Amino acid sequence: MAVTLKQAAKIGGYVIKQKLQGRKKFALTLMLEPLFRCNLACSGCGKIQHPVEVLRRHLTPEECFKAVDECGAPVVAIPGGEPLLHPQIDEIVRGLIARKKFVYLCTNALRLEQSLDKFTPSEYLSFSVHLDGLKPAHDKAVAREGVFEIAVSAIKAAKARGFRVTTNTTIFNDAKADEVQAFFDFATDELGVDGMMISPGYPYEKAPDQEHFLHAAQTKALFREIFQPYTSKTKKWNFNASPLFLDFLMGEKDYDCTPWGMPSYSLFGWQRPCYLLGEGYAKSYQELLDTTDWSKYGHKSGNPKCTDCMVHCGFEPTAADDSMRIGNIWRSMTTVLGRN
DSSP states (O other), X not given: OOSOHHHHHHHHHHHHHHHHTTOXXXXXXXXXXXOOOOSOOOTTOOGGGSOHHHHTOOOOHHHHHHHHHHHOOSEEXXXXXXXXXXXXXXXXXXXXXXXXXXXXXXXXXXXXXXXXXXXXXXXXXXXXXXXXXXXXXXXXXXXXXXHHHHHHXXXXXXXXXXXXXXXXXXXXXXXXXXXXXXXXXXXXXXXXXXXXXXXXXXOOTTOSOOSSOOOHHHHHHHHHHHTHHXXXXXXXXXXXXXXXXXXXXXXXXXXXXXXXXXXXXXXXXXXXXXXXXXXXXXXXXXXXXXXXXXXXXXXXXXXXXXXXXXXXXXXXXXXXXXXXXXXXXXXXXXXXXXXX
16 A cells, blocks of 8 residues: 555645645655765765765754654655664654654665664555665666665565555666566565655766666656556556656656655755755745746756656656546545555
8 A cells, every 4th residue: 555545635635725725836745855875876866976074964853853844744755865874763753753744764775674673663654665676677776786685675574564665766768668567566466565656767967877867758658668567457556656647657648847846855955946956955945935936947947957857756746736636536536545
């Protein structure tokens, strides 16, 4: 169950409340980065490119809670870096759960199994494990042999102890549809994960490897091929995403991004305009909303940095908003009910 009925109901109620209050810009998910330090050096990630003095720092629990309370989003994703390297990550997670936030702790799983005693299973907590495919594809993506086996062992251990576990997969331009499908089968049938989040890689500026990201036309063609067994209902894969976002990846929906829908907060403050483009920081979420020129970003803006982006953090909020339209509500509801 990627999204429980309780989570779907809370998010739906939150969106309706924002609309009734006349708010056009609001956050659905806060991407809370408590540190940039990591124990891997993935070629598709630019987070560890920061200077050593920055990598040694981390947000305090109080700073995390302040950002969460200020933003008000019902969901908090905790990426990094590697969050399990944070010395107080368990305190941060407990504080978020106490606030009844749905927490997705994103991890490469190298430290997950040994960290499980720090946490208690909860309907509000999911470990989101980074897996970019089966062993050859994943170990290549993270530039280290043996990481896939460690992650698989950690997922099984977490599931055995009653934790919710989802996977987070980035698809690059060297991906083969049948290999991605085989990974979905493995994650579903062998690991029994509670959902799979999938997103195309995007060539943002700080990533060291710029050659293997997908461009928009490639993304649509590849995802149509990947999802064919799912759309034809020969496979029952459980995705941690709106069905409308999956339509968008296949080119069946024409969305522009909603960058304020998944804002990013880190050591530097609120990142403009989104998780992937670092064009300055605001001191508060409200300042981010009020002082960012949003017309400069998204497909319609003509900004070349946005041309090929179809990433989850920008377009899932758009899909979520579209799912509240009368014609789409039933499809969204039946998708959630089918998972539960």
